[in-house]
Amino acid sequence: MRFPAHTGTSTFPDFLDGPVDEAAQRLLGCLLVRDYEDGGQATVRIVETEAYDQEDPASHAYHGLSERNRAMFGPFGHLYVYFTYGMHYCCNIVCEADGFGAGVLIRAAEPMAGADILSAHRHGTHAIRDLTNGPAKLCQALAIDKTLYGHDLRLPPLRLVAAPLEPGEHIESTPRIGISKAKQRLRRYIINDNPFVSR
DNA sequence: CGTTGGATCCGCT
DNA sequence: GCGGATCCAACGA
Numbered sequence: 001m002r003f004p005a006h007t008g009t010s011t012f013p014d015f016l017d018g019p020v021d022e023a024a025q026r027l028l029g030c031l032l033v034r035d036y037e038d039g040g041q042a043t044v045r046i047v048e049t050e051a052y053d054q055e056d057p058a059s060h061a062y063h064g065l066s067e068r069n070r071a072m073f074g075p076f077g078h079l080y081v082y083f084t085y086g087m088h089y090c091c092n093i094v095c096e097a098d099g100f101g102a103g104v105l106i107r108a109a110e111p112m113a114g115a116d117i118l119s120a121h122r123h124g125t126h127a128i129r130d131l132t133n134g135p136a137k138l139c140q141a142l143a144i145d146k147t148l149y150g151h152d153l154r155l156p157p158l159r160l161v162a163a164p165l166e167p168g169e170h171i172e173s174t175p176r177i178g179i180s181k182a183k184q185r186l187r188r189y190i191i192n193d194n195p196f197v198s199r
Numbered sequence: 200c201g202t203t204g205g206a207t208c209c210g211c212t
Numbered sequence: 213g214c215g216g217a218t219c220c221a222a223c224g225a
Contacts, residue, residue: 050206058206060221068221085207086218092206105206124209136207178206 012154013162016076016095020102023095024051025189027104029165031112034142035157042114042142044132045163046106047194050176050187052092054101057181061101071150072101079151079158081144088136089145093153093160107177107188108133110196118142134198165191 015026033043052059052072060069060082071080072094080092080103092103109132111118118131118141132138139145144158153160165171173186177198190197 052206060206063222066221082206083219084205086220088207090206107206134207140208176206180205 011162012077013160016093017097018095020051020053020095020104021187023093024049024104024187025171027093027106028171028189028191029163029169031161031163032106032109032142033159033161034114036117036143037157040114040117042117043112044109044118044138044142045112046109047191048106048108048197049189050105050107051189052103052105052187053096056185056187058176058179058183058185059101061103065101069101072103073099074150077153077160079144079148079153081139081146081149083146084136089139090135091139091144091148105135106138107135108196108198109138110194129195133196169194 013030016023027046027049030046031043035041054061056062061072065073068082071078074094075098076095078094080094081089083089090105092105094103096102111128111131115128119126121141121143122131132141148158151158169191172190172192174188175183175186176188
């Protein structure tokens with residue numbers, strides 16, 4: 001197997017309580033393992049992330065704690081899910097200390113197992129590349145919605161498993177996608193030349 | 200209060 | 213490349 005066994009909690013990342021930009025980089029290559037309600041399972045590998053925190057004008061946490069963003073201010077390793085554009089969900093992995101609002105937006109991932117199940121949760125498309133190459137596509141494929149708001153990623157039905165980059169892979173940083181404030185900041189991180197990066 | 204504009208995706212041009 | 217779908221938090225009056 002190219003990746004660790006998807007059991008237990010010993011491989012949960014140990015860097016999520018650190019600086020969110022470092023966490024965003026180290027999350028590249030890590031795995032998300034989804035156990036669906038119907039019994040199926042899928043695994044994806046994170047290839048694109050963005051860092052946000054309460055001191056960043058582009059962040060949902062910038063204006064302080066609210067009902068919507070409260071998970072961002074909670075303990076690291078939990079999931080912040082938000083609904084946007086009237087139809088899409090996106091998700092962040094909460095980072096840094098409890099009380100400090102910070103999270104890493106998961107923008108894209110590479111299907112590793114269960115592509116048929118991921119495809120079944122997307123509508124209309126069958127190209128593997130289009131299953132999880134955008135933040136809302138990823139949430140749709142992994143069936144992430146408000147019911148997973150604040151979910152502890154050490155536990156089923158959605159687990160985060162630490163994994164290093166492959167030999168030869170490296171990290172590139174760019175401006176973030178789709179924001180209007182703090183456009184110049186290089187807080188988007190991608191694995192170089194990975195075809196599953198959103199763009 | 201009413202208005203505005205998204206951390207998006209998809210289909211059509 | 214552009215606009216439509218369609219919710220809701222943030223902001224100004």
